[in-house]
Amino acid sequence: MVEMKRRGFFGAVAAGASALALGACKGPSETTWWPKVLASAEGLTRRAERLVAGSWALAPEFSKADIAPEFRANGTLNPNTPDYNAMVANGFRDWRLEVGGLVEHPLKISLSELRAMPSRTQITRHDCVEGWSCIGEWTGTPLRIVLAEANPLPAARYVMFYCDDPMGSGDLSGAVPYYYESLDLIEAFHPQTLLAYRLNGQDLPVAHGAPVRVRAERQLGYKQAKYVRRIALVENFEHINGGKGGYWEDLGYAWWGGI
Amino acid sequence: MTEWQTRGNHAAAYAARFWSRARESTDRYVLKRRGSGKMRQFFYRHTLPVRAMHWINAILLTIMLMSGLQIFNAHPALYWGRTSDFDHPILALTATQDDQGNLKGITQIGDWQFNTTGVFGVSDVDGQPAARGFPDWVTLPGPQWLAMGRLWHLFFAWLLVANGVAFAIYAFAGGHFRRDLLPTANDLGHLPQEIADHARLRFPKGEAAKHYNALQKLAYFTVIFILGPLVVLTGLTMSPTIDSAVPQLLWLFGGRQSARTIHFICAFSFLAFFIIHIVMVVLSGTWNNIRSMVTGRYAIEPAEARHG
Numbered sequence: 001m002v003e004m005k006r007r008g009f010f011g012a013v014a015a016g017a018s019a020l021a022l023g024a025c026k027g028p029s030e031t032t033w034w035p036k037v038l039a040s041a042e043g044l045t046r047r048a049e050r051l052v053a054g055s056w057a058l059a060p061e062f063s064k065a066d067i068a069p070e071f072r073a074n075g076t077l078n079p080n081t082p083d084y085n086a087m088v089a090n091g092f093r094d095w096r097l098e099v100g101g102l103v104e105h106p107l108k109i110s111l112s113e114l115r116a117m118p119s120r121t122q123i124t125r126h127d128c129v130e131g132w133s134c135i136g137e138w139t140g141t142p143l144r145i146v147l148a149e150a151n152p153l154p155a156a157r158y159v160m161f162y163c164d165d166p167m168g169s170g171d172l173s174g175a176v177p178y179y180y181e182s183l184d185l186i187e188a189f190h191p192q193t194l195l196a197y198r199l200n201g202q203d204l205p206v207a208h209g210a211p212v213r214v215r216a217e218r219q220l221g222y223k224q225a226k227y228v229r230r231i232a233l234v235e236n237f238e239h240i241n242g243g244k245g246g247y248w249e250d251l252g253y254a255w256w257g258g259i
Numbered sequence: 260m261t262e263w264q265t266r267g268n269h270a271a272a273y274a275a276r277f278w279s280r281a282r283e284s285t286d287r288y289v290l291k292r293r294g295s296g297k298m299r300q301f302f303y304r305h306t307l308p309v310r311a312m313h314w315i316n317a318i319l320l321t322i323m324l325m326s327g328l329q330i331f332n333a334h335p336a337l338y339w340g341r342t343s344d345f346d347h348p349i350l351a352l353t354a355t356q357d358d359q360g361n362l363k364g365i366t367q368i369g370d371w372q373f374n375t376t377g378v379f380g381v382s383d384v385d386g387q388p389a390a391r392g393f394p395d396w397v398t399l400p401g402p403q404w405l406a407m408g409r410l411w412h413l414f415f416a417w418l419l420v421a422n423g424v425a426f427a428i429y430a431f432a433g434g435h436f437r438r439d440l441l442p443t444a445n446d447l448g449h450l451p452q453e454i455a456d457h458a459r460l461r462f463p464k465g466e467a468a469k470h471y472n473a474l475q476k477l478a479y480f481t482v483i484f485i486l487g488p489l490v491v492l493t494g495l496t497m498s499p500t501i502d503s504a505v506p507q508l509l510w511l512f513g514g515r516q517s518a519r520t521i522h523f524i525c526a527f528s529f530l531a532f533f534i535i536h537i538v539m540v541v542l543s544g545t546w547n548n549i550r551s552m553v554t555g556r557y558a559i560e561p562a563e564a565r566h567g
Contacts, residue, residue: 029400029407038410041417053504060506068342125341125515127499129405130334132343133515218500252406258500259413 035252046256053258055186059217062123062135067200071136073207074128076165076179079227084164092211097195099146101232102156107149111211115197117141122192128221129253138215140196144189146231152185156233159188160240161214164227167247181225182237182245182255183216192217195228216257222248223257302469304557309435312426313552319419320529322411325399327526328392329408335380335392337523341514349520352380354390362388416494423487430483439471440480446473462543464560482532490525493518 028034087095092111099107121139147159163179187193194215197204204210209226216223223246237243242250249255305313336351338344351367352375364380366373377383382394384402395401399411430436450473456462463472471479495501496508496518512518540548544558551557 029404029411035407035410038414041414044417045413049498049500049504053500057503059499059503060509062341066341072343072345125499125502127497127515128334129409131330131497131519132334132336132338132345133341135342218503220499248406252410254409254413259495259498 049258066135068134077207079165098230099150102153104151124217138196139198140194143193160232161225162230179247220257300559301556304551322415326408326411329398332392333405337520338516352392354381442476493522
């Protein structure tokens, strides 16, 4: 009896070890509980990084000589919807950025109005979650200036960005299949967080999110929504789309895009 | 007594029985060897914390390497400097098609190209050739799944750091570092002789086997106190948030893409260490070494038994 038990125990250990050795760990990855255990480290990572970086540490900025000859575009390269194509055709004259949700003064801002606001130009490094980096020069309106004008209500904690690019793939049952993202107010009010309308001195190309994309320079690329159309301040995003605060987040990526 | 207390007592009794049997069997072994006239002594080589942290580290490094390769597969190319010069990677695992339309895996190192179909660049996924950097039997999880690879990597990274910090505190405070790991001038003086001995597969016996030799000290010192911190720091340098707080890291490693490349080199240095480590374990007495890392007890062959 003891021998049997022992064989059972060693058998289980050996099976576990060989499963690990064979890389057959798609087992635990495909359960519902194990990814949750793994994701529990995200809060620790976010707090640790915030502790080190604080609210105001600036992302490194580079010189003109460092700008990549061709800035790689990723994700949606052209929303190509009738509405979007019509806006491209008339130079985004009818485009309006809506700022709403938990704000005192909801706004509707045209592209020329946005460009007339105080601007910031920064040469920064874009880090894709896939691993590559590109350096480019971005010009845009600091998001905090737009937010200050809208004046968030005390309950507001996150800034949602709703975009014009439809996402064909991905299982977003019951959700609006457009790209969306979110930042907390610390990142949203960071001086380098822009609503960018220019890349390397040119109007933002369609492939890079024309007319306006987010730059959040201390975060990975997927946090920097392109084709931004509507901004909403919210208390939480539990009931928005998949409930994880962003298109890729709903598909299993971390909401904290700082690493 | 609750059900859990009962179970706990059963488990404790089981563990106690297991350890006493392990002790008895080693003691019997000693007596047998003594009886046969070959004096073979056991001595307590590895303390319990060292043994525990060793095996925890072995599991964590395996997970980190395999989930790291999963992340690498999302963009299987390495660059030097601040950014990615896509036309000039220093290493790339890519897929092309030959004239018949078959997928061909290419490993590119600088200007050199190798056909590595089946392993790097192109390997079988569910029996069909597919474009993949590293094959699915070395990645965690197996299928292409960046989000899941990052979940594994960034969870177990914390445990790896915790285990490493615990070991460093133990080693420095307990004297293990100074006594056993730090190479002395005397050690370094013996280095040429030791390299020659190792090349002839002659390993220390008798009194000399009770201490790490200079090669062991250098290897363990380098892996634990140089490679370990380096892999963590280059990993952190890839974080844009950390770069905002500690831009000196970018200066230190020559940019984010260089840091990523060094991170990759560190990972494969760990793998190289692991392979040499296993070869040495086997050559110098598999069971004696494994026993000493499980129970702590290491058998010393009498020095006069050395023949050569």
